[in-house]
Amino acid sequence: MKVILIDDEPVMHLIMRKMLEKYTELQIVGAFVNTHAAGDFLAVNTDVELAFVDISMPGDSGLAFASKLDGEGCKTQIVFVTSHKDYAVDAFELSVLDYLVKPVTQERLERTIHRALEGRKRIGDSPTPTGSALVQNPNRVRITALGDFSVQNERGRVKWISSKCAELFAYLLLNRGRRISRARLVADIFAGMTSLNAEKYLNTTVYQLRKSLEPLALRDAIRSENDGYALELADAIIDFEEFERQTSNCKRVDAVNMEDALNAERLYTGDLFGSKAYVWAIHETDRLAEIYTSFVKNVVEALFVLSNTAAASKLLLKLYAQNPLDESVLSLLLRKHAQDGNKKGLTAQYTDYVRLIKKELGIRPSKELLLLYDSLVGALSDR
Secondary structure (H helix, E strand, O other), X not given: OEEEEEOOOHHHHHHHHHHHOOOOOOEEEEEEOOHHHHHHHHHHOOOEEEEEEOOOOOOOOHHHHHHHHHHOOOOOEEEEEEOOHHHHHHHHHOOOOEEEEOOOOHHHHHHHHHHHHHHHHHXXXXXXXXXXXXXXXXXXXXXXXXXXXXXXXXXXXOOOOOHHHHHHHHHHHHOOOOOEEHHHHHHHHOOOOOHHHHHHHHHHHHHHXXXXXXXXXXXXXXXXXXXXXXXOOOOOEEHHHHHHHHHHOOOOOOOOOHHHHHHHHHHOOOOEOHHHOOHHHHHHHHHHHHHHHHHHHXXXXXXXXXXXXXXXXXXXXXXXHHOOOOHHHHHHHHHHHHHOOOHHHHHHHXXXXXXXXXXXXXXXXXXXXXXXXXXXXXXXXXX
């Protein structure tokens, strides 16, 4: 996969090069300090598939550059790399692949690269059945909804006309193939408006959604049906469905399927719909997060058996960062330190947790955790 870098700070070129060179699938073919030079390069080199773009630069901003590429139908995927968190909402309105905040960590970058390679493999490299004259369907849709929200196929990415039409698509996506009444859509998406205004706003939003999907030949995917609407997508690739399917196939993790399990873990790149956090999607967001947490714990237990505490630590630290108050994750981290024979690390981890829950919750650790800590410390002392 060919990659370019766009940042007005040359030092960022060096940093990103060093981090990206770890991935043999990537080839950095250009680095630019402004979007004008990068745009000229992309006009000639149409096989560039990925661009890491700073948002705040002199002259044309990264947001304007991404919007221009969208308008031109450029298939290069954009990843914003910036110090400005406030741009996140505007960035995702452009359906970019990802949004990274400086300083970028190798772990966070790895998730972005995995997402880019998965999208390439499943849309661009889907094999044609042997002996078949069928041509790959150019309208096959790939939807990313974990960590952010984007819709794309071979024709390009959807550029949402409004935030409400993106929300309407997301709502219909979770109810794909089922008719959703206008009354339900008004209640869940346009709550707080008068009935008359909500009805008008819904009509406008449906129109905007179909217009947004039209460049990808997906206008007819939104079907009107008995005073309601349904989303019909044939053969779509949806990341949260793929994540759930792959984790379900690895209910019991061991040495045989460990690689498959780790690949499934990488599919979960954040909460459902990312920063958009739709209220009506809270239940599904929590359900998927619980599946992820439970699955990672199973993978960690298998890694303990295989004595691969380095990989186990990496996964546990992800969970701990998401919820440092989760005692079950803390217990696994303590066991990891014990398996490594790291008494100092074990004690420090436990002490930090005790201080945290006392400060944040005003409570003490459970009896079970205290007993676990004592037993692990005792075993290390005996050793």
